[in-house]
Amino acid sequence: MSDIAEPGGAAMREPSSPPAKPLRTRILQRFPWLRGYLLMSPTIAVMLAMLIVPVVALFVRSFWTQNVFEIDTTFTLRNYAYIFELSDRITYWFGIPFPLANPVYVILLVKSIAMSLAVTVVVILLAYPMAYFMAFRVKRHKMLWLILITIPIWTSYLLRVFAWKIMLGFNGVINSGLMNLGIIDKPLEFLLYNPIAVIITLAHAWVAFAILPIYVSLEKIDRSLLEAATDLGDKPWERFWHVTLPLSAPGTIATILLVFIPTVGDYVTPALVGGSGGSMIGNSIQLLFGRQNDAPLGSAVSVVMMATITAIVCLFLWLVDYRKIRARGMN
Amino acid sequence: MSTGESIISLRSVAKHFGSVRAVDDVSFDIRRGEFFSLLGPSGCGKTTLLRMLAGFEVPTSGAILIDGQDVSTVPPHARPTNMVFQNYAIFPHLSVRENIAYGLRKKGLSKQELAQTVEDALALIKMTGYGDRASHQLSGGQRQRVALARALVCKPKVLLLDEPLGALDKKLREEMQLELRQIQRTVGVTFVFVTHDQEEALALSDRIAVMSRGKALQIDAANRLYEAPNCKEVAAFIGSMNFFQGSLRETSGGTALVDAGPLGQLSASAAENAPGPGSQVSIAVRPEKLRLAWDKPAAGQNAIAGRIATEAYFGDRSHYHVAVEGLAEPIAVAMQKSDRLLDDASSIGRPVWISWAPEAAVLLTE
Amino acid sequence: MSKRFDLLTIYGIVFLVFLYAPVLLLPVFSVNDATVAIFPLKGFTLKAYGQMVNNPALLAALKNSLVVAVGVSVVSTAFGLLAAMGVTRYKLPGQGPVMSVIMLPLVVPSIILAVALLVLVRQVFDIPLTLWTVAAGHILICVPFSMMVLMSRLEGFDRSLEEASADLGESGWMTFWRVTFPIAMPGIVASLLMCFTISLDEYVLAFFLSGLDQTLPIFLYGQLRFPQRLPMTLALGTTILIVSTIIVIFSEILRRRGVQSTKPTGL
Incomplete structure (x- = not known):
């Protein structure tokens, strides 16, 4: 005997009204992702309260002014005008003319960006071969290598800077070591308290951090693509240039941003190993909020710095056509 | 257990995801104690239908009756059904024994009864002595058996199986088909079995519902589907x-x-x-x-x-x-x-x- | 596999030396019997460690740091877990922008976070700076880390495990306790440890947001200015280094092992 299904057949159908459900359930059933946001809401709230609100407050503050002990809350562009005020008196920095009345912040910003760029380049040059080594050469004990790379990321930044101070100091390890070996007979003074010391220290501090994203993007590359490239006649070097490098671009670009953005605002490293010549924009922000007690101007400097960083990052992503690279990485 | 009497009634059941009608106004009955298969190509709505029986999806309209009770909106944990998942969903942090005992926590069994129930279940799936194995030490076939035992010890009125043999290789699959049929006869529970493999459905089932585009085209015994298809689609889908x-x-x-x-x-x-x-x-x-x-x-x-x-x-x-x-x-x-x-x-x-x-x-x- | 000592392998080893050498100077000089960190090394001594454990200001800072770090790790992991669950189990419209905002503290220079929070705390709400404000700052930077760790743990999480639990008769909460939580456990512990180390080591936010109560990094930073206290500073640095290394190794092993075992091997 066969019971043939009768779609919509009258025999099977009974007048059934949909069971009444509370509105909340109905909405959640209709839009299941609302549950996701419900779960995330405490975290989002915390981030709003502690990230977005403070940054907005900082932004607002940059339009106020400091009168010795109290803050004048009338809206004004005076802080920005102060930073960018033109003047006939031209200050030169590395031959670059700055026709500003108070050139210190702009010069420090330019200098910080230049130093950060240098750090980023050094970091990528050091980290990429290491990531490549770990992705393609290390076969056994991969976890050991990963952990060896990871430890420095999580161990005190301050201590690593401190270590470099000991290394590079006038009475430091390098000088005493070289003198001890008889290579030099008096300490090298140029080691510490200059931009180079800051760049070395920052590069060392960030390089471990940079390996992981590059490593992940190299590790993700389908090995058969590399075999295909060889099969199609690429020499190892060509294969690297045509296949490996483009496919690891998303990780490399992420790394560039991950290193560049935070180092522009770094202030611990310049404060410890930079001396007066190696100070960066972060140091002047710290001074403005601290000893100089001019929070509004400090806020304005912060805003200018963030805006500059954002502009540079956008320009960079546009130049490398990041959308296309990312879309390619998805496949 | 008498066959013939219906244990599941689907009444104009429909499930829409946005504008997609995954299940489109389906009505039929499944008899107590039978091995019932939902057969169709992927995307035909068979899995959605099974998930509605389990309670993971709520019908957009219509009603599902299990043993005479409307369970349309009853959550999965309160239903008299248990499921063998497509990937088996063996809890990775629990041993075989703990996996099988998972659903027995609330049954009010003494420690001894619980241990005995699990041992009986291990015997049923021919895995006595494997109780302490960790889930990652199991082969595909063993995972499938554990999933089966875990569901059966809960004594469901209906056991739902979502393509449980799909992940196994051909030889193992044929072995498991025989065993599945045997276990079903032993325990006498109604099986609702989802598959896209017509040979599997024909070999195992008392009756089969052939589904396509959210509709149940024909519900019949294997030989009737083959000899007397009621439409071109069924005729073309079963055999050539x-x-x-x-x-x-x-x-x-x-x-x-x-x-x-x-x-x-x-x-x-x-x-x-x-x-x-x-x-x-x-x-x-x-x-x-x-x-x-x-x-x-x-x-x-x-x-x-x-x-x-x-x-x-x-x-x-x-x-x-x-x-x-x-x-x-x-x-x-x-x-x-x-x-x-x-x-x-x-x-x-x-x-x-x-x-x-x-x-x-x-x-x-x- | 043939063992090849090619250029790349040599580079790998040299790189590790470069990565570790400066930091390893701290323990070396901390047991050197001299007041300056120069070669050649003199005799071995643990004097500096003795000074360290007998310094009340240091012990007070240590206690403050521990209290803050424990609180921060628990709170951040809770927030991180909620957010990671929300992201990994639902397809969220607008997930990209929301995630970017949550991950922002990872890239924004910490001095910006610090001064922005300082403005909010002091000038908008006029709350006194205490360890509470330090903890708040640390939560801000720990939540994204915690979320990343937990997301990678939960990403491979098979939804059908929770469905299986519901199917076997457990309600939502019991399913969380019996299935979700234990499976996420290695990730949760890794996140707790990681947030603990981050908070323990963090200097910039702590410096801006602390009042009279110092944390350990602030204390350490203060010591760096006094050359005569170098040995004790080295000893303190070494201790911090060892403790955080142990924690990191432990949490990394846990995290990576955890990720591997989610994949069923039988299939």
């Missing part, structure tokens, strides 16, 4: 089938006469609810019900002349494609070794006659 289109001339005594254009007049057995004369119909014949001959067969049979286009040799049988003038698709013919046409010289290109008895063909409305 030749179709000849035409218009119905007349029906008399269970036999229909059809004008099939260039093929002339063909006859087929017709059901009582056959359409009226003049309707567009198809005659469906299985390849193995066709006969090939060099000479024109005697009258009283349907006969078509054609040329052999391809021949495929399978040892116990051979498959032929016969090209017929006026037909876009060649006709598929399967012949057993005993009545194969030729054993050596190639027959490709030779003219041939195809014939079949009227009762071997089925009349289907377009």
